[in-house]
Amino acid sequence: MQKEILTLSRKELDRLVVMRSLQEKRLSQKGAAERLHLCVRQIRRIISRYRKQGPAGLVSRRRGRPSNRRLPEGFRQKVISNVRKFYHDFKPTFAQEKLSERHGIGISVTTLRKWMIEEGLHSVRRKRRATIHQLRERRSCFGELIQIDGSHHRWFEERGGICALIVFIDDASGRILFMRFYPAETSEAYMDGMRHYLDRYGRPVSFYSDKDSVFRINREEVKLALGLTQVGRILKTIDIELICANSPQAKGRIERSFQTLQDRLVKELRLAGISSIAEANRFLEGYQKRYNRHFAIKPRSPENAHRPVRHSKEELDIIFSLQEPRVLSKCLSMQYQNTIYQIITDGPGLSLRGARVIVCEDSTHKIRILYRGRYLPFVTLSKGERYTPIAEAKKVNALVDKAKLIQEKHPQWKPSIDHPWRHLKINCAAPPSSKRTFLRNGKEDIST
Numbered sequence: 001m002q003k004e005i006l007t008l009s010r011k012e013l014d015r016l017v018v019m020r021s022l023q024e025k026r027l028s029q030k031g032a033a034e035r036l037h038l039c040v041r042q043i044r045r046i047i048s049r050y051r052k053q054g055p056a057g058l059v060s061r062r063r064g065r066p067s068n069r070r071l072p073e074g075f076r077q078k079v080i081s082n083v084r085k086f087y088h089d090f091k092p093t094f095a096q097e098k099l100s101e102r103h104g105i106g107i108s109v110t111t112l113r114k115w116m117i118e119e120g121l122h123s124v125r126r127k128r129r130a131t132i133h134q135l136r137e138r139r140s141c142f143g144e145l146i147q148i149d150g151s152h153h154r155w156f157e158e159r160g161g162i163c164a165l166i167v168f169i170d171d172a173s174g175r176i177l178f179m180r181f182y183p184a185e186t187s188e189a190y191m192d193g194m195r196h197y198l199d200r201y202g203r204p205v206s207f208y209s210d211k212d213s214v215f216r217i218n219r220e221e222v223k224l225a226l227g228l229t230q231v232g233r234i235l236k237t238i239d240i241e242l243i244c245a246n247s248p249q250a251k252g253r254i255e256r257s258f259q260t261l262q263d264r265l266v267k268e269l270r271l272a273g274i275s276s277i278a279e280a281n282r283f284l285e286g287y288q289k290r291y292n293r294h295f296a297i298k299p300r301s302p303e304n305a306h307r308p309v310r311h312s313k314e315e316l317d318i319i320f321s322l323q324e325p326r327v328l329s330k331c332l333s334m335q336y337q338n339t340i341y342q343i344i345t346d347g348p349g350l351s352l353r354g355a356r357v358i359v360c361e362d363s364t365h366k367i368r369i370l371y372r373g374r375y376l377p378f379v380t381l382s383k384g385e386r387y388t389p390i391a392e393a394k395k396v397n398a399l400v401d402k403a404k405l406i407q408e409k410h411p412q413w414k415p416s417i418d419h420p421w422r423h424l425k426i427n428c429a430a431p432p433s434s435k436r437t438f439l440r441n442g443k444e445d446i447s448t
Helices: 010-023 029-036 040-058 073-086 092-102 109-118 187-201 230-237 248-272 277-295 313-319 393-409
Strands: 145-153 163-170 176-182 206-209 241-244 322-327 333-336 339-343 356-361 367-371 378-383
Touching: 010 029, 010 040, 029 040, 073 092, 073 109, 092 109, 092 248, 145 187, 145 248, 163 187, 163 248, 176 187, 176 277, 187 230, 230 241, 230 322, 248 277, 322 333, 333 356, 339 367
Parallel strands: 145 206, 206 241
Antiparallel strands: 145 163, 163 176, 322 356, 333 339, 339 378, 356 367
16 A cells, blocks of 8 residues: 655644644643634634544645735736836846836835746845944934045946946935036046035035045155145135045945946936936936935934035135146246246236245136235246146046047048147258357257
8 A cells, every 4th residue: 555645834733733632632622723823613624624534634725726816927927028128137126116117017026026036037146245344323413424436337338438426425314415427536526516515505514535536645755745635625625524434335325325326327327318428417316316215314313514605606616626836936927737827917026026826727727826815917928738647547538538529520630740840940051151169079059
């Protein structure tokens, strides 16, 4: 006789023990109902089936059958079809939000994740062993600590080039206060972002950044000097504390936000058909509000730590310009970026000889010379070619894109083959009547 093998769950095994005690009359029906948390009527039904079929009568009749609450197969195919067509590289949570927002399809994240894994649209990655870092509690007030950073990424995928997203996040609430695309993560980009931030919120207590050369001087030979970067000078002038983190994990609030943005924002830009920085910045105005509604929290304290801006608009224009110190010569001239500037004075201007002035260059490359709080009038004596700057790795792509735009505007332009040195007098043949002199070392004197 072939033996029958039954598979019982833990719950069914507990029922088997109770039914045996009930059949041997060591337990009453009321006691069995209390032990199994059932009513007496259900106990009578179960014991009746146990007496007829034995332990097999305790096996659930639903085993091996589809759930009565299972979603229809047609609904599943509709969901998978939309995911495969529009959201094939989306993660389940983000895909569920888009299905509800754009298609009016309501489905739980758990069910969608299960279906996407079964269809090969999502794979579960093994989590890395997390490195332990000391936790830091959030600040309590809005505006006490603002984390700032930029992310170079292919935000437009293959539709555009690599650019940088500058983001300012409040530490107390995790709320994005400023986000904007720029060609590169430069001092000018952060200066523009800070100017927009001050106009809207005022002065925070402090900015929390990384150790990028935009914020601090990292070269060993000048670390002990008193020099400041352009951004450091601006923050010191308007009385905002600059704090540099020692590691990316120390400013994890903004680092995690970039992980979310590099996943979600890239796909949002794709769905909107955006492929340029100008279009993306207009899109960010509404996206920032949606992001904050989804991820921001309420600070512990209702106090706002921002302070009003004390400088006027004209003073801020001076502060937020690129500034370089120069010393005037005896003839009241100075050189800046291969260009010589001559100061104009009403009198002899003896007091300006050797004076230290500040050259201010705004975003439009307009030059102004500042001396003791006032601008000095000047004229340009000789304007040479702009010197070739030493570019950091983050700026190379932006410089190449700029060069391409300039070259595309004049595709037929052909540079001249003659160089300026060909027109200098020193290379012209001397007239026969001119006197020739020779130096001691035998070389001809070419002075005129």
